[in-house]
Amino acid sequence: MDWADDVAYCVHDLEDAIVSGAFSPCALSDSGQRADVVATAGSLYASDIDTAALEEAADRVRYLEFWLHDYDQSARSLGALKSMTSKLIRRFCSSAQAATRRQYGDRPLLRYRADLVVPIRTRAEVAVLKAITYVHVMRGNTDRYEWERRVISDVVEGLLQGRHPLQPPFQHAWDESEDPQRRLRIVIDQVASLTDLSIVRWREEMVA
Secondary structure: OHHHHHHHHHHHHHHHHHHHHOOOOOHHHHHHHHHHHHHHHHHOOOOOOOHHHHHHHHHHHHOOHHHHHHOOOHHHHHHHHHHHHHHHHHHHHHHHHHHHHHOOOOOOOOOOOOOOOOOOOHHHHHHHHHHHHHHHHHHOHHHHHHHHHHHHHHHHHHHHHHOOOHHHHHHHHHHHHOOOOHHHHHHHHHHOOHHHHHHHHHHHHHOO
């Protein structure tokens, strides 16, 4: 599940950064910007992977045959971007699947009888994509992200305290359990299902 989240978020955050104009794919060809991304990947997302391996990962990514080198907001470039997004997801997921099968064979991979195996090369590439988004989108917006964290925390706390009703499916699950950890999970799932506008509105209703 953690790997699925890593792949989904790093690829789609990259796509959003390109569409918004915060990141140009050709920037990865600039040695200075690439060094910044590699350093960030090592310090924030892959401290166990050495710099040389991360540099190689950045080079592999920018030389992928489907890597977009320009985005001009045309329908053609948007199609190419969507194609790149799909192929990156396939690349990362297929790599983990193949490595896991190499270790555990073709038998059914039942719960607790196998662990997902993610090659270091693949983890390094994902760390590079995460670092691109951090360097070009997040690093200059720390105040905004701190505010967003406070909103999420306030809504989670408010829901746990019963200061706002859950939506019916989540309320039903809540009513069926008295386990604090399960209820916390239910609240987290509820918050994750909210849109940006909804979560802000819920927070306002809790403090009204």
